[in-house]
Amino acid sequence: MFQLSSKLLMAVTGEGGDTVQFAEYIAKNIQLxxxxxxxxxxxxxxxxxxxxxxxxxxxxxxxYMVNLLIGGxxxxxxxxxxxxxxxxxxxxxxxxxxxxxxxxxxxxxxxYYKEDMTKEQTLALLQRCIDEIHERFIVNLNSFKVKIIxxxxxxxxxxxxxxTKPPVEAEGTQQQQQLMxxx
Amino acid sequence: xxxxxxxxTTIFSPEGRIHQVEYAIEAINHAGTVxxxxxxxxxxxxxxxxxxxxxxxxxxxxEKIYKLSGCMVGCVAGxxxxxxxxxxxxxxxxxxxxxxxxxxxxxxxxxRQVANVKQNYTQYGxxxxxxxxxxxxxxxxEGGFKLYHSDPSGxxxxxKSICIGANSSSIIGTLKEKWTPDIDLTGAKNLAFExxxxxxxxxxxxxxxxxxMVLTLDSxxxxxxxxxxxxEVENLLKENNPIKAS
Numbered sequence: 064m065f066q067l068s069s070k071l072l073m074a075v076t077g078e079g080g081d082t083v084q085f086a087e088y089i090a091k092n093i094q095l096x097x098x099x100x101x102x103x104x105x106x107x108x109x110x111x112x113x114x115x116x117x118x119x120x121x122x123x124x125x126x127y128m129v130n131l132l133i134g135g136x137x138x139x140x141x142x143x144x145x146x147x148x149x150x151x152x153x154x155x156x157x158x159x160x161x162x163x164x165x166x167x168x169x170x171x172x173x174x175y176y177k178e179d180m181t182k183e184q185t186l187a188l189l190q191r192c193i194d195e196i197h198e199r200f201i202v203n204l205n206s207f208k209v210k211i212i213x214x215x216x217x218x219x220x221x222x223x224x225x226x227t228k229p230p231v232e233a234e235g236t237q238q239q240q241q242l243m244x245x246x
Numbered sequence: 247x248x249x250x251x252x253x254x255t256t257i258f259s260p261e262g263r264i265h266q267v268e269y270a271i272e273a274i275n276h277a278g279t280v281x282x283x284x285x286x287x288x289x290x291x292x293x294x295x296x297x298x299x300x301x302x303x304x305x306x307x308x309e310k311i312y313k314l315s316g317c318m319v320g321c322v323a324g325x326x327x328x329x330x331x332x333x334x335x336x337x338x339x340x341x342x343x344x345x346x347x348x349x350x351x352x353x354x355x356x357x358r359q360v361a362n363v364k365q366n367y368t369q370y371g372x373x374x375x376x377x378x379x380x381x382x383x384x385x386x387x388e389g390g391f392k393l394y395h396s397d398p399s400g401x402x403x404x405x406k407s408i409c410i411g412a413n414s415s416s417i418i419g420t421l422k423e424k425w426t427p428d429i430d431l432t433g434a435k436n437l438a439f440e441x442x443x444x445x446x447x448x449x450x451x452x453x454x455x456x457x458x459m460v461l462t463l464d465s466x467x468x469x470x471x472x473x474x475x476x477x478e479v480e481n482l483l484k485e486n487n488p489i490k491a492s
Binding site: 099100101102104105107108109111112115139 | 345346347348349352354355358387388
């Protein structure tokens with residue numbers, strides 16, 4: 064996750080190297096705009112600027128292979144989330160995911176997301192998504208960094224881990240264990 | 247006066263002046279007047295379009311007031327051909343910003359970019375400066391109604407009310423006297439005509455061509471640009487022409 068400005072955050076995935084290069088380029092340009100013009104770009108403007116860069120580089124000999132999520136808070140428009148992929152398509156969404164985890168978590172979020180959820184409800188939904196990934200996804204991803212953006216800025220929350228469930232004894236394991244011991 | 251130091255823009259005179267820039271500013275004092283007044287609920291612009299000949303066909307284009315974007319207008323005084331270049335550049339920059347950021351360009355950014363072009367011609371290349379002063383009027387959500395002015399040197403500033411072109415110094419005197427922070431749009435219209443008519447004589451006024459622009463907000467709080475009708479211009483002239491009153 065890269066901080067673009069005091070109330071703008073960008074999460075990148077994709078080709079190694081491209082991600083950091085592109086993210087830093089965008090972050091510094093957003094800061095330059097701030098220096099030149101005296102105010103921070105709105106979330107929509109920053110996302111559009113990022114998309115414009117992605118789309119321009121796509122049709123060059125050095126395209127960036129990065130997928131991003133840009134989230135921010137404006138005084139005028141409130142909180143906004145933008146989903147962007149490496150082909151330069153962008154859409155404003157209430158919830159978004161990149162990566163294989165999306166196959167599992169989009170349906171969870173579809174089912175449980177409501178407009179005007181509270182912060183606690185949102186974090187509970189996030190926990191639900193992580194639990195689902197832990198249950199269904201083949202790769203072991205057991206810790207996620209969490210940040211929240213509100214009218215007061217960007218805040219770092221505790222890492223989210225899958226909820227530990229008490230170990231369940233499968234039927235016949237004890238029997239099998241005994242057999243193996245005696246063999 | 248060090249006349250030896252005034253033939254090129256790229257040199258200073260011993261007094262620390264760049265004469266070509268000053269001559270450019272002087273050229274604008276022969277051009278048609280533009281008066282712009284910022285008020286509580288909008289901006290009023292009055293511009294005198296000088297008709298060089300009666301044979302000129304009914305105007306198709308504006309000569310003084312140009313729309314730069316949905317929220318911004320530029321009014322020029324000076325060499326029209328130079329002005330066309332700068333207005334075209336400003337319009338391009340507005341669209342570039344829209345393309346990159348998907349939201350209206352802030353006035354200050356455009357003013358600064360055009361001013362930087364003007365400055366370029368005072369320092370590099372040995373080309374003469376642009377003989378144009380531009381007054382920008384714009385509305386933005388963050389800043390409200392704003393007026394900016396830039397001159398051939400590339401300097402720019404934000405103004406409460408401004409006049410450029412012929413008689414500008416005496417008109418600015420009137421504006422300084424009579425402008426107040428709580429003036430409204432009607433007050434601004436009357437003040438503009440009053441300030442304009444003061445240094446003129448009554449005969450010449452009746453034959454003048456005026457371009458006007460009123461910038462307000464419509465019912466959706468979006469910027470709205472309108473010109474005054476000929477009747478309203480007539481009325482305002484009648485009411486504010488001090489010589490006729492006597």
